Amino acid sequence: MSTEEGASSSEDMKRKFKEALEKKNAHHRQGEAHLDGDSAVHAANAPQTRREFRRKSG
Structure with missing residues (x-):
């Protein structure tokens, strides 16, 4: 070749x-x-708070 x-x-x-x-x-x-479409979700249902983790007792 x-x-x-x-x-x-x-x-x-x-x-x-x-x-x-x-x-x-x-x-x-x-x-x-679908760039002109609008999402139905705009915000979360609950206000955002800091999560608290605790040890299981007992």
């Missing part, structure tokens, strides 16, 4: 991988981003 054949197969392999990556990325971009 000459260096030209090795280079062309390398270029062909790079092209195939790039096409596959573009296809994969295009698949992920099809859905909606």
